[in-house]
Amino acid sequence: xxxxxxxxxxxxxxxxxxxxxxxxxxxxxxxxxxxxxxxxxxxxxxxxxxxxxxxxxxxxxxxxxxxxxxxxxxxxxxxxxxxxxxxxxxxxxxxxxxxxxxxxxxxxxxxxxxxxxxxxxxxxxxxxxxxxxxxxxxxxxxxxxxxxxxxxxxxxxxxxxxxxxxxxxxxxxxxxxxxxxxxxxxxxxxxxxxxxxxxxxxxxxxxxxxxxxxxxxxxxxxxxxxxxxxxxxxxxxxxxxxxxxxxxxxxxxxxxxxxxxxxxxxxxxxxxxxxxxxxx
Amino acid sequence: xxxxxxxxxxxxxxxxxxxxxxxxxxxxxxxxxxxxxxxxxxxxxxxxxxxxxxxxxxxxxxxxxxxxxxxxxxxxxxxxxxxxxxxxxxxxxxxxxxxxxxxxxxxxxxxxxxxxxxxxxxxxxxxxxxxxxxxxxxxxxxxxxxxxxxxxxxxxxxxxxxxxxxxxxxxxxxxxxxxxxxxx
Numbered sequence: 493x494x495x496x497x498x499x500x501x502x503x504x505x506x507x508x509x510x511x512x513x514x515x516x517x518x519x520x521x522x523x524x525x526x527x528x529x530x531x532x533x534x535x536x537x538x539x540x541x542x543x544x545x546x547x548x549x550x551x552x553x554x555x556x557x558x559x560x561x562x563x564x565x566x567x568x569x570x571x572x573x574x575x576x577x578x579x580x581x582x583x584x585x586x587x588x589x590x591x592x593x594x595x596x597x598x599x600x601x602x603x604x605x606x607x608x609x610x611x612x613x614x615x616x617x618x619x620x621x622x623x624x625x626x627x628x629x630x631x632x633x634x635x636x637x638x639x640x641x642x643x644x645x646x647x648x649x650x651x652x653x654x655x656x657x658x659x660x661x662x663x664x665x666x667x668x669x670x671x672x673x674x675x676x677x678x679x680x681x682x683x684x685x686x687x688x689x690x691x692x693x694x695x696x697x698x699x700x701x702x703x704x705x706x707x708x709x710x711x712x713x714x715x716x717x718x719x720x721x722x723x724x725x726x727x728x729x730x731x732x733x734x735x736x737x738x739x740x741x742x743x744x745x746x747x748x749x750x751x752x753x754x755x756x757x758x759x760x761x762x763x764x765x766x767x768x769x770x771x772x
Numbered sequence: 773x774x775x776x777x778x779x780x781x782x783x784x785x786x787x788x789x790x791x792x793x794x795x796x797x798x799x800x801x802x803x804x805x806x807x808x809x810x811x812x813x814x815x816x817x818x819x820x821x822x823x824x825x826x827x828x829x830x831x832x833x834x835x836x837x838x839x840x841x842x843x844x845x846x847x848x849x850x851x852x853x854x855x856x857x858x859x860x861x862x863x864x865x866x867x868x869x870x871x872x873x874x875x876x877x878x879x880x881x882x883x884x885x886x887x888x889x890x891x892x893x894x895x896x897x898x899x900x901x902x903x904x905x906x907x908x909x910x911x912x913x914x915x916x917x918x919x920x921x922x923x924x925x926x927x928x929x930x931x932x933x934x935x936x937x938x939x940x941x942x943x944x945x946x947x948x949x950x951x952x953x954x955x956x
Contacts, residue, residue: 532954533947533951533954535791535793535933535947536951538793539895542895542898542901542931543895543897543898545898545901546895546897546898546899546900546901547900549900549901549904550846550900553900555836555839555845555846555900555903556836556845556846556899556900557846557897557899557900558846558848558897558899559833559834559835559836559845559846559847559848559850559899559919560834560848560850560899561836597836597837597838597839597845598836598837599834599835599836599837599845599919600918600919601834601919609806611918613918640850640851640873640874640896643851671874671875671944672873672874672875672893672944673851673853673873673874673875674851675873675896675897726948727948727949727951727952728948729947729948729951731873731893731895731896731933732874732944732947732948733791733893733933733943733944733947733948734946734947734948734949734950734951734952735947735951736951762896762897763897764897
């Protein structure tokens with residue numbers, strides 16, 4: 493049994509909140525550069541150039557890339573041989589978020605109650621997903637999720653008869669309806685299978701995978717590429733002003749499902765799709 | 773590149789066409805969901821607004837906190853459709869321009885035409901770059917709303933794209949159509 497003190501967790505979460513909001517991930521930066529070079533439309537090219545410059549300014553001046561520093565989603569992979577000491581795990585995560593958002597000059601965007609809407613003033617509580625896995629490590633992934641794109645996400649319980657064509661139609665419908673709203677070029681997280689709530693979880697989890705890595709299953713890897721091509725044929729383009737790059741990637745995650753069902757969730761994410769991770 | 777300054781005159785507004793890239797200099801007022809709700813409640817109650825809205829521009833933004841010595845933190849646009857239920861009432865009161873990102877309702881587009889106004893998009897997500905254009909920030913109202921308070925910003929050369937012009941042309945439709953027809 494390996495002991496990890498909550499103070500280590502607090503510090504890690506604090507740092508990850510700041511890192512994810514200030515620094516664009518390398519896979520996405522590369523996709524920006526490729527898109528800028530490949531766009532035939534001048535305005536589309538100019539937009540990609542602005543997004544590249546924005547990431548450079550944020551990095552050089554240690555400031556958030558986007559003013560919507562998100563609701564903080566935290567994925568934990570807890571090794572079953574880890575013993576957390578010194579306090580409660582969820583409290584430690586929230587304390588890390590509190591410190592990260594206050595000390596990192598990040599925007600506090602969370603309201604305590606969805607109807608009453610009073611701001612909690614420290615961006616807590618985080619949405620925390622915990623998975624117990626073999627081993628004695630603790631992996632923390634922080635995903636600050638902006639709501640311009642979150643609001644454009646949808647879920648649908650398809651019929652088994654709808655099959656892969658039904659999945660494709662639904663993903664395209666969601667992207668079309670989102671149009672310019674979620675700050676395209678977007679990254680499309682798709683969860684297929686499981687139950688109602690698991691498909692949504694898978695769609696969010698799909699956004700954690702680097703965009704230059706395809707699904708390990710060749711069928712879904714091909715489907716990711718096919719969907720990306722279809723989406724980039726819509727013409728929405730960077731910021732919705734017209735162009736090829738409507739999406740930078742489609743990431744699909746799947747799970748077994750019931751004989752009567754085919755749940756599909758589409759979690760739309762903006763061009764920055766921020767996430768940072770650390771293993772303790 | 774077209775350079776424009778606030779307050780916008782009707783002549784300038786009429787000269788702007790959907791798809792124009794512009795650099796804006798001058799004062800704009802920030803407001804998003806919660807501030808819009810309060811402004812429209814004041815209008816309904818027949819009360820004065822906390823600033824003279826005639827001829828002004830509202831920027832839909834909730835910035836990150838400013839670091840010491842800086843006027844503002846990161847300050848890109850938020851998605852505009854959430855302000856749609858409130859926008860026609862503000863345009864009727866003399867508002868001339870909105871800066872945000874994303875689609876607007878048919879009602880808002882009609883109100884833009886009726887009131888000779890204009891809807892600009894700032895570059896969504898380019899919030900660090902946008903912050904560099906903000907030279908001054910003054911709190912005007914609703915401090916209790918935090919990031920959602922109304923502030924008056926002085927911006928210099930803020931990069932914008934005209935999305936809906938005073939004739940109701942919508943660049944989100946035009947740009948996509950032009951791109952697709954360029955492939956044929």
